Amino acid sequence: MLTYQETVxxxxxxxxxxxxxxxxxxxxxxxxxxxxxFEMEVVGNVLPFKANNYVIEQxxxxxxxxxxxxxxxxxxxxxxxxxxxxxxxxxVLESGGDRKEISxxxxxxxxxxxxxxxxxxxxxxxxxxxxxxxxxxQHKYKETCLFFPSQSQTCHAYCSFCFRxxxxxxxxxxxxxxxxxxxxxxxxxxxxxxxxxxxxxxDPMIMSARMFGAYVDTLLEAKIPxxxxxxxxxxxxxxxxxKFLTDKxxxxxxxxFDRITQSGLQVxxxxxxxxxxxxxxxxxxxxxxxxxxxxxxxxTQSPLLAHINxxxxxxxxxxxxxxxxxxxxxxxxxxxxxxxxxYFGVPLVRAHNIFRTAYMKTSGLGRTVRGPSMSATxxxxxxxxxxxxxxxxxMQLRFLQGRNPDWVQRPxxxxxxxxxxxxxxLKPVFEDSFFFDQEMxxxxxxx
Ligand SMILES: *Cc1c(COP(=O)(O)O)cnc(C)c1O
Ligand code: SF4
Numbered sequence: 417m418l419t420y421q422e423t424v425x426x427x428x429x430x431x432x433x434x435x436x437x438x439x440x441x442x443x444x445x446x447x448x449x450x451x452x453x454f455e456m457e458v459v460g461n462v463l464p465f466k467a468n469n470y471v472i473e474q475x476x477x478x479x480x481x482x483x484x485x486x487x488x489x490x491x492x493x494x495x496x497x498x499x500x501x502x503x504x505x506x507x508v509l510e511s512g513g514d515r516k517e518i519s520x521x522x523x524x525x526x527x528x529x530x531x532x533x534x535x536x537x538x539x540x541x542x543x544x545x546x547x548x549x550x551x552x553x554q555h556k557y558k559e560t561c562l563f564f565p566s567q568s569q570t571c572h573a574y575c576s577f578c579f580r581x582x583x584x585x586x587x588x589x590x591x592x593x594x595x596x597x598x599x600x601x602x603x604x605x606x607x608x609x610x611x612x613x614x615x616x617x618x619d620p621m622i623m624s625a626r627m628f629g630a631y632v633d634t635l636l637e638a639k640i641p642x643x644x645x646x647x648x649x650x651x652x653x654x655x656x657x658x659k660f661l662t663d664k665x666x667x668x669x670x671x672x673f674d675r676i677t678q679s680g681l682q683v684x685x686x687x688x689x690x691x692x693x694x695x696x697x698x699x700x701x702x703x704x705x706x707x708x709x710x711x712x713x714x715x716t717q718s719p720l721l722a723h724i725n726x727x728x729x730x731x732x733x734x735x736x737x738x739x740x741x742x743x744x745x746x747x748x749x750x751x752x753x754x755x756x757x758x759y760f761g762v763p764l765v766r767a768h769n770i771f772r773t774a775y776m777k778t779s780g781l782g783r784t785v786r787g788p789s790m791s792a793t794x795x796x797x798x799x800x801x802x803x804x805x806x807x808x809x810x811m812q813l814r815f816l817q818g819r820n821p822d823w824v825q826r827p828x829x830x831x832x833x834x835x836x837x838x839x840x841x842l843k844p845v846f847e848d849s850f851f852f853d854q855e856m857x858x859x860x861x862x863x
Contacts, residue, residue: 433467434467434472439456439465439467439491455492455493457509459493459497459505461518461522462505463496464574464585465490465492465576466571470655470656470699471486471490471655475694485690485691485724486694488576489691490573495759505522526582529754530753531582532582539793540555542561542603544602550603552564555603556817556819557795557817557818557821560647563600565615565623565627567622568615569618571619572656573651576760577755577760580618581754583618598634601640604635605640608641608642611642611643611644611645613645613647614648615646616649619652621650621669625665625672636675636676636681643681645681649686649688651687653689653703654695661702661706670709670710673710674710674711677711683712684713685707685712685714688717690718690719691734701741704741714743716743717749718747719748719749719751720770721762724760726762728770729777731770731771732777732778732782735774735782738782745778745782745785748785749787749791750799750837750838752790753838763834763835763836764790764799764811764842765811765836768788768800771787771788792840793860794815794818794823794852795815795817795823796818797813798815798816799811800813810846811842812828814826814827814828815852820855823851829845830843
């Protein structure tokens with residue numbers, strides 16, 4: 417098993433940020449052939465790219481390029497665009513297209529990549545009782561509402577597979593964002609069924625402690641009786657652990673977690689780790705300890721990704737290490753039907769096999785993890801297995817979360833299909849339609 421180095425990090429970290437505009441200045445990139453750099457430029461003009469020194473110097477193994485998982489996770493890869501989309505952008509760049517031509521070609525391609533999967537824009541926008549629409553929130557599952565502070569619509573670095581990519585390329589004018597913490601308070605007060613607020617983005621831990629603290633204080637001062645947990649969906653532990661160590665407001669951020677815990681609410685960090693290589697630096701180990709000392713709990717989640725982590729052995733080692741470090745494995749997701757799904761997607765049957773193989777090798781303390789789970793329009797759907805029933809091989813599925821809570825925990829069956837990569841690919845077996853199809857059509861029809 418891999419354990420973290422028992423050394424104390426002493427170099428003072430420096431945050432150099434890289435985007436498409438300056439990625440050629442990265443020393444390790446300079447050494448690459450021009451052809452590779454051009455490939456990154458082609459893809460990077462369509463899908464977002466951002467990296468920082470920590471990722472480049474401490475997470476990527478430059479001796480293992482192009483296969484290193486952290487490299488694939490952060491740098492644009494040729495295969496992320498379908499060949500005809502790649503050819504289109506390549507020809508615009510080769511013919512010396514200006515900014516306008518590049519951005520037109522980019523937007524045309526982006527619109528073909530299903531920028532708003534699972535009806536996020538249309539179906540989940542909540543309203544106050546006075547009719548005000550809250551574009552900075554989503555409320556899909558009864559107990560938990562998502563909050564997108566307008567200051568957190570970016571991340572420390574971008575994951576190449578990210579399903580929130582349209583927010584980072586300026587496609588979503590609203591960016592789901594809203595400034596007013598008061599509206600959040602009002603909404604949660606109007607909905608006594610909500611127990612959890614999930615701060616998300618981008619990455620809410622891109623916010624300064626001052627800004628995040630302002631939202632938190634508004635919530636705490638309102639003393640909302642139904643509110644029990646403040647969740648924070650973040651990749652900062654992985655991409656910028658110094659957020660909790662040496663940033664000038666690191667202690668102030670930890671104090672905020674403390675304050676929430678002291679007030680009787682739980683802080684649940686929904687930490688995003690895609691690969692065990694993100695968990696091996698001394699800074700990460702120290703950051704986890706600093707966060708846990710505040711009373712916050714850390715749960716971990718990641719999608720299963722071809723070219724990055726489609727390896728059961730790695731998952732079981734990662735879950736072991738997470739448990740050892742006091743984190744709680746929570747979700748393995750299936751790559752969403754947006755952006756570069758054709759590149760990162762793993763078929764559902766194979767995803768289940770990888771999950772099961774990794775789960776089998778995990779102690780009960782790590783078996784808090786659930787998956788593989790699809791965040792689809794009707795809900796979070798898990799693949800439970802591929803049993804043979806009356807001589808017929810089928811896929812057995814179950815809702816972990818449902819748009820209608822009554823759907824949760826009801827097993828249902830689909831035709832066995834080794835190529836299916838999303839719920840939409842599955843066909844009912846034993847019945848003419850899935851049990852939720854009719855209600856989905858009646859209540860949540862998008863047209
Ligand atoms: C995953 C998710 C949640 C949280 O679900 P849990 O199973 O409680 O972690 C809430 N809202 C949306 C839209 C989600 O996709
Ligand atoms: S940290 Fe999350 S929101 Fe940010 S790029 Fe990665 S997957 Fe997307």
